[in-house]
Amino acid sequence: MKTNKIFFFLLIFSIKLFSQQSIVKVEGVIIDSGKTTIPYAAIGIVSKSIGTSSNDDGEFSLKLSKENLTDSLTVSSIGFKSFKIKVQDYINQKEKTIIIQEDVVSLGxxxxxxxxxxxxxxxxxxxxxxxxxxxxxxxxxxxxxxxxxxxxxxxxxxxxxxxxxxxxxxxxxxxxxxxxxxxxxxxxxxxxxxxxxxxxxxxxxxxxxxxxxxxxxxxxxxxxxxxxxxxxxxxxxxxxxxxxxxxxxxxxxxxxxxxxxxxxxxxxxxxxxxxxxxxxxxxxxxxxxxxxxxxxxxxxxxxxxxxxxxxxxxxxxxxxxxxxxxxxxxxxxxxxxxxxxxxxxxxxxxxxxxxxxxxxxxxxxxxxxxxxxxxxxxxxxxxxxxx
Incomplete structure (x- = not known):
């Protein structure tokens, strides 16, 4: 009985550890060229229907799998040009910020x-x-x-x-x-x-x-x-x-x-x-x-x-x-x-x-x-x- 309990504990621990290792946490902040944070921007992998929104401070957090490292992360917000970056490239950045450029519109x-x-x-x-x-x-x-x-x-x-x-x-x-x-x-x-x-x-x-x-x-x-x-x-x-x-x-x-x-x-x-x-x-x-x-x-x-x-x-x-x-x-x-x-x-x-x-x-x-x-x-x- 004791052996079974130890085996069960190790099994659960292994599954949890594997799960944690396979998760990639991508987080940061969305700002404009003037360093103003962008609230409620849409961030995600459009092709995989994975996404989230930045909070009112422009901060975001997204948990992905290692399979997503080669996918493109897209950031979209009203009034700005959409921004794309490969997930792995973003993770490799020192500064965890994404700068999106204002899209100047003149409807005339x-x-x-x-x-x-x-x-x-x-x-x-x-x-x-x-x-x-x-x-x-x-x-x-x-x-x-x-x-x-x-x-x-x-x-x-x-x-x-x-x-x-x-x-x-x-x-x-x-x-x-x-x-x-x-x-x-x-x-x-x-x-x-x-x-x-x-x-x-x-x-x-x-x-x-x-x-x-x-x-x-x-x-x-x-x-x-x-x-x-x-x-x-x-x-x-x-x-x-x-x-x-x-x-x-x-x-x-x-x-x-x-x-x-x-x-x-x-x-x-x-x-x-x-x-x-x-x-x-x-x-x-x-x-x-x-x-x-x-x-x-x-x-x-x-x-x-x-x-x-x-x-x-x-x-x-x-x-x-x-x-x-x-x-x-x-x-x-x-x-x-x-x-x-x-x-x-x-x-x-x-x-x-x-x-x-x-x-x-x-x-x-x-x-x-x-x-x-x-x-x-x-x-x-x-x-x-x-x-």
Whole structure:
């Protein structure tokens, strides 16, 4: 029996060691020629559908296999020329920085065309410009819950969704594979009766009844992406002037590379697959509300109001895409009316250590410190205790 245990231990140790040796960690920072960091740039091996995004400090981290050393690493960001470098050449660099050059655009007479023309054309061409066949997205999804502008609960899920693109109002299937969460320090335990990933699709106007005629449009700028000139147009809702949307549209293809809206301050960023079709790369939004509280809580929290400010800060980073239907395998387990904080999912620390995710953003670091400071307990310790 003792011999069997020793053999089993050595086997597990060997497998883990082999796995660690076969992983190549590629990390660094994306900057422009003026040494300004570039946030939310797309970094990856396009031909292998491997990728990530830089954080708000321009930092990125990507875990590859040794088989990828001869592949090309591509960096793309709105307003800059795309950059390519062989993975091995980048690893050999002393300075782990990638400098991308600004792409100067002068649209001239093109901008004299009525801006709503570009919006209408882009909406009409969504089927042609975006990936609308069945595909699987692997997503890191984070949600911070805040009360009185203080973070009090964090939930992170790694999940797969089946998406059919912008012509379909919601994700077809959703499967949560891994998860972890902090200790729940909330006083007002606001719940969402669904998994928050659903709203990434459902609250995207491009997937629903979005009409150019509902807005007054104006050109607010020009840019580029991956060699194509972009026009930036902003629309003010005719009935609700405080409601606005902003689109970054390709002049040649009429593809929508980025979409922003005032509601929840939401941002959607898209990038090209190996066939040149656009798919979701990054998303964030913040939902805010207020809740009535008891006199006891008002005194405990030292508030002047009978209401407390609440918010959910969401972030979704697409880490991979699969378009081969033979390799797509998503078994829905998230179509239940359960808040993602209550979702029963296994916690595997080894999985999270090996997951290729962007370095912590300023927002994440700030909220993490505040969560840990409440009782002086590190997040890793909280994960072990709670999950």
């Amino acid at each position: 007479e093109i901008t004299l065309i009525k801006p709503d023309y570009y919006v209408k054309k882009a909406l009409k061409n969504i089927k042609k410009t975006s990936l609308n066949s069945q595909h699987q997205l692997s997503i890191l999804y984070r949600r911070f819950s805040t009360e009185n502008n203080t973070p009090r609960f964090l939930v992170e899920h790694y999940l797969n969704v089946i998406d059919r693109g912008l012509t379909i109002p919601e994700f077809e299937e959703i499967e949560v594979l891994e998860g972890r969460k902090s200790v729940d320090y909330r006083y007002v335990k606001e719940k969402q009766p669904f998994h928050a990933i659903e709203m990434v699709a459902k609250q995207n106007p491009l997937r629903g009844d979005f009409y150019a005629s509902d807005y007054d449009w104006k050109v607010t700028g020009e840019s580029s992406y991956d060699g194509e000139d972009l026009i930036i147009v902003e629309g003010e809702n005719k009935e609700v002037p405080t409601s606005w949307v902003r689109l970054y549209i390709g002049i040649e293809t009429f593809g929508i590379y980025k979409f922003e809206k005032s509601h929840n301050q939401a941002v959607y960023i898209y990038k090209k697959d190996k066939e040149g079709k656009l798919y979701l790369s990054y998303h964030n939004r913040e939902w805010k509300s207020q809740e009535l509280i008891s006199p006891y809580l008002k005194g405990l929290l030292k508030l002047n109001s009978n209401k407390i400010d609440l918010s959910y800060r969401h972030e979704a980073v697409v880490l991979g895409i699969e378009t081969d239907w033979k390799k797509i395998n998503v078994k829905t387990n998230a179509r239940i009316r359960t808040d993602m904080g209550d979702f029963k999912v296994p916690y595997d620390p080894i999985f999270w250590e090996n997951l290729s995710i962007p370095p912590d953003s300023k927002f994440y670091i700030k909220n993490k410190k505040e969560l840990e400071a409440i009782f002086g307990v590190p997040l890793k310790t909280q994960y072990k205790a709670v999950n």
